[in-house]
Amino acid sequence: MALTEQEILAGLGKIVNEITGIPAAEVTPEKNFVDDLDIDSLSMVEIAVAAQDEFGVEIPDDQLKHLKTVKDVINFIQA
Amino acid sequence: MRLSQGAPGAKVLAFGGYQPADVVTNEDLAKRIETSDEWIQSRVGIKERRVAGPQESEIDLAVQAGGKALAASGLAAGDIDLVIVATCTLEAQIPNAAARVAHRLGIAAPGAFDINAACAGFCYALSAASDAVRTGSATNVLVIGTEKLSQWIDWDNRAVSVIFADGAGAAVVVPSETPGIGPVVWGSAGDKSDAIAIKDRASFLEQEGQTVFRWATTALHPVAQLACERAGVDPAELAAFVPHQANLRIIEAIARKLGADNAVIAKDIVLAGNTSAASIPLALSRMIERGEVPSGGLALLLGFGAGLTYASQVVEIP
DSSP: OOOOOHHHHHHHHHHHHHHOOGGGGGTTTTTTTTTTOOOOHHHHHHHHHHHHHHSSSOOOOHHHHOBBBHHHHHHHHHH | OOOOOOEEEEEEEEEEEOOOOOEEEEHHHOOOOSOOOHHHHHHHHOSEEEEOOOTTHHHHHHHHHHHHHHHHTTOOGOOOEEEEEEEESSSSSSOOOHHHHHHTOOEEEEEEEEEEEEEEEEEEEEEEEHHHHHHOOOSEEEEEEEEEEEGOOTTTTTTTTBBBEEEEEEEEEEESSSSSOOOOOEEGGGGGGGGEOOOSOOOOOOOOOHHHHHHHHHHHHHHHHHHHHTTTTGGOOOOOEEOOOOHHHHHHHHHHHHHHHTTTTTTTTHHHOOGGGGGGHHHHHHHTTOOOOOOEEEEEEEEEETTTEEEEEEOOOO
């Protein structure tokens, strides 16, 4: 059964918090990883690897660079 | 036909390291390219690095480090019968570095060959040295990692110019009744050969940072753990973990997953940058000099880099 947006958002919030220390509550769909959350490209790789372990969906580097917002990642995982 | 008889084991008798004199700080780089001290420190963890001038070659760096290791070992040049140089930045491809370095150090007629496994080169060379001693192909081996990366870098390309540097490190490997160099775990991932490359003679070094970061932070801790397992050593028993000094965030990520809870983690990159095959012996020689690691303790080495290649083994600290 596909995960809901809320379930993925909760999982992403936990992952972002573990990797960057940013509170999970700040990880909301409209947030831009670079501009709003100040997350750099290497932390994005760590987030992608952790998301793969959590949701079973691989996010390759050539796709990762197009995922600018939290919503973009949710959509990618749901697709 | 007979086979030669070697020693039961091999060990490192001494390490030595050498850095060129010229310091390049992050502020120096920020005058030339769009970057900052804060950006560099947060991405790669480097504060400053050393660069050799036009008068100092990768051969000169190797002679300095090799000479220091030899002096620290107490052996004479004439005691060495094999010289192995790990390098991927030779300016002249012919002749090899090992014969030239041996001659400069006064080592007469040793076996002499180079190894190119990029940043993993020192661990490959150390394994070859250990095997040579154990099979009887050599008695005392001088192993050197040396790199002059500065001559292969476009200093206007901030993806690489903030990372790489010059230096050399060396080890003297001798016979031992008990094992002082553990079994090597090595391998490669040639499907990612484009990730770090100098494509041709007219090109500079290029690196796909995210690809390398993902690989290094996910594929290598099992290699390090296997090297411990094959040596019969629990990671918690390690006195030191000396991974290739690629990027402080990679070092910290691998160390976290390794479980080497009692080990001093090498962070020589902060003041040395990424010196490829030189980084592991350079880092460990400085940790020994500063008294940070105990003689007789166990250090886990983990080299990884272009190829992609990797190699890891446990060594007893001299």
